[in-house]
Amino acid sequence: xxxxxxxxxxxxxxxxxxxxxxxxxxxxxxxxxxxxxxxxxxxxxxxxxxxxxxxxxxxxxxxxxxxxxxxxxxxxxxxxxxxxxxxxxxxxxxxxxxxxxxxxxxxxxxxxxxxxxxxxxxxxxxxxxxxxxxxxxxxxxxxxxxxxxxxxxxxxxxxxxxxxxxxxxxxxxxxxxxxxxxxxxxxxxxxxxxxxxxxxxxxxxxxxxxxxxxxxxxxxxxxxxxxxxxxxxxxxxxxxxxxxxxxxxxxxxxxxxxxxxxxxxxxxxxxxxxxxxxxxxxxxxxxxxxxxxxxxxxxxxxxxxxxxxxxxxxxxxxxxxxxxxxxxxxxxxxxxxxxxxxxxxxxxxxxxxxxxxxxxxxxxxxxxxxxxxxxxxxxxxxxxxxxxxxxxxxxxxxxxxxxxxxxxxxxxxxxxxxxxxxxxxxxxxxxxxxxxxxxxxxxxxxxxxxxxxxxxxxxxxxxxxxxxxxxx
Amino acid sequence: xxxxxxxxxxxxxxxxxxxxxxxxxxxxxxxxxxxxxxxxxxxxxxxxxxxxxxxxxxxxxxxxxxx
Numbered sequence: 001x002x003x004x005x006x007x008x009x010x011x012x013x014x015x016x017x018x019x020x021x022x023x024x025x026x027x028x029x030x031x032x033x034x035x036x037x038x039x040x041x042x043x044x045x046x047x048x049x050x051x052x053x054x055x056x057x058x059x060x061x062x063x064x065x066x067x068x069x070x071x072x073x074x075x076x077x078x079x080x081x082x083x084x085x086x087x088x089x090x091x092x093x094x095x096x097x098x099x100x101x102x103x104x105x106x107x108x109x110x111x112x113x114x115x116x117x118x119x120x121x122x123x124x125x126x127x128x129x130x131x132x133x134x135x136x137x138x139x140x141x142x143x144x145x146x147x148x149x150x151x152x153x154x155x156x157x158x159x160x161x162x163x164x165x166x167x168x169x170x171x172x173x174x175x176x177x178x179x180x181x182x183x184x185x186x187x188x189x190x191x192x193x194x195x196x197x198x199x200x201x202x203x204x205x206x207x208x209x210x211x212x213x214x215x216x217x218x219x220x221x222x223x224x225x226x227x228x229x230x231x232x233x234x235x236x237x238x239x240x241x242x243x244x245x246x247x248x249x250x251x252x253x254x255x256x257x258x259x260x261x262x263x264x265x266x267x268x269x270x271x272x273x274x275x276x277x278x279x280x281x282x283x284x285x286x287x288x289x290x291x292x293x294x295x296x297x298x299x300x301x302x303x304x305x306x307x308x309x310x311x312x313x314x315x316x317x318x319x320x321x322x323x324x325x326x327x328x329x330x331x332x333x334x335x336x337x338x339x340x341x342x343x344x345x346x347x348x349x350x351x352x353x354x355x356x357x358x359x360x361x362x363x364x365x366x367x368x369x370x371x372x373x374x375x376x377x378x379x380x381x382x383x384x385x386x387x388x389x390x391x392x393x394x395x396x397x398x399x400x401x402x403x404x405x406x407x408x409x410x411x412x413x414x415x416x417x418x419x420x421x422x423x424x425x426x427x428x429x430x431x432x433x434x435x436x437x438x439x440x441x442x443x444x445x446x447x448x449x450x451x452x453x454x455x456x457x458x459x460x461x462x463x464x465x466x467x468x469x470x471x472x
Numbered sequence: 473x474x475x476x477x478x479x480x481x482x483x484x485x486x487x488x489x490x491x492x493x494x495x496x497x498x499x500x501x502x503x504x505x506x507x508x509x510x511x512x513x514x515x516x517x518x519x520x521x522x523x524x525x526x527x528x529x530x531x532x533x534x535x536x537x538x539x
Contacts, residue, residue, distance in 0.1 A: 210526075211527050241527065309510070310510035314507050315526075317503070328490070329489060337496075340496060341503060344485070345500045345503035345504045345507065347485070348484050348488065348500070348504050349507060350508075353507070353511050356512070356514075356519075358525065358526055359523070359524045360511075360514060360522075362522045362524065363516060363519065395499065396502050399501075402507070403509070403510060420527070
């Protein structure tokens with residue numbers, strides 16, 4: 001196989017070929033490093049490519065494969081991780097110049113688990129500064145959306161979205177607070193999973209919004225997503241908010257089909273004013289496809305999701321205002337403008353506003369969990385439209401513009417973040433402007449197995465995941 | 473509800489040891505007033521009976537927690 005074609009294999013297929021010794025870990029890693037040399041200057045998907053270290057890891061994988069037939073599920077597969085995830089000896093900047101000299105003293109739990117699964121970590125991926133807000137100021141270059149370089153890549157896991165869609169990593173890890181995995185996944189036409197809060201360790205990762213941050217896979221297929229999740233999921237004694245429960249075999253659940261499953265189509269999110277007719281009709285077509293595959297699809301009403309914008313942003317602003325309270329008093333000038341304004345505003349919000357948002361969140365959560373008692377999964381658009389045009393200014397022109405932004409794209413993704421349930425984004429269409437459209441599938445807490453099972457059944461019955469961005 | 477003026481926001485910032493100047497002051501005031509208005513104007517029946525908990529733990533039996 002020509003080296004350039006290796007990068008177009010899915011992570012699962014590459015892992016199979018490495019296991020069969022048709023491709024070596026060093027060949028796979030060199031293929032990606034060559035592609036990165038040729039294309040990374042265009043995409044700015046990475047903050048750091050660890051060329052020498054990646055080759056060292058790949059050689060080590062070759063040695064260990066020769067010594068033993070028993071290797072991890074991702075043995076020799078080159079992956080990349082968002083820059084807020086610590087890797088021993090590598091910079092961890094969180095996309096901020098403030099942390100440009102911050103070197104991780106040890107591996108985060110998930111980096112260590114990726115290594116244990118045999119993955120080769122190629123480097124650290126670009127992101128919006130500190131994972132906050134949709135910004136156009138990137139200290140290490142603006143990540144490009146492979147589908148259209150003038151459109152947003154989505155935030156905050158912009159680098160993982162760009163790298164995975166442009167075949168610059170076989171799979172990636174991103175971080176999701178209110179939609180930071182699912183938004184770039186939808187805009188870049190890939191698969192992204194926000195896992196249940198507490199399934200994946202956050203030890204050794206940078207905090208944005210403590211009560212909602214998660215880390216999850218961003219991949220080209222649902223099968224790859226299941227593999228990546230398997231590698232990183234599970235209890236971690238270093239993260240006391242991880243559940244000590246058995247981790248199911250996600251890959252084994254994929255092919256069980258969805259006959260008899262109950263699927264709820266969320267009325268308020270499908271019919272929301274911001275949802276374009278193209279997106280609405282693609283999601284309804286996806287619902288019909290699930291029905292054709294044997295699921296029972298009914299509409300469900302969740303009125304509380306209409307309040308999610310204010311709930312989400314009051315909680316986020318307050319929590320990141322708190323997380324960065326020292327920095328904003330000493331190094332505010334080093335932050336980019338949009339992030340500085342957001343952290344400063346978050347520093348001023350009252351405890352009463354925060355707790356009212358938490359009370360509303362609890363109402364939303366109860367409503368969603370009640371619905372998930374009647375349905376196996378809930379579905380809706382991942383994003384209300386194809387990738388949005390990039391913002392042109394870093395400045396906030398008015399209070400009204402902030403009010404308008406509160407009901408922006410996170411309206412589709414944040415409800416599941418606040419309910420602490422898993423949510424998967426899978427491609428389900430293409431707009432007339434040739435931009436990806438995606439379906440969101442949410443499930444019960446810790447029931448990622450059902451979510452990926454539904455996503456896989458849909459993916460296998462359609463061809464949307466096979467579409468490639470132009471020129472890649 | 474009426475907005476806090478820029479001077480009010482500046483004074484509030486000072487009370488938490490933050491110094492706000494232009495160009496940030498005007499934009500911080502926009503964000504602050506928008507967020508407060510958006511959350512304060514939501515009224516839902518039953519809201520006052522809700523607990524304000526940031527993270528909900530699954531019931532024992534669904535998950536055993538250690539910590």
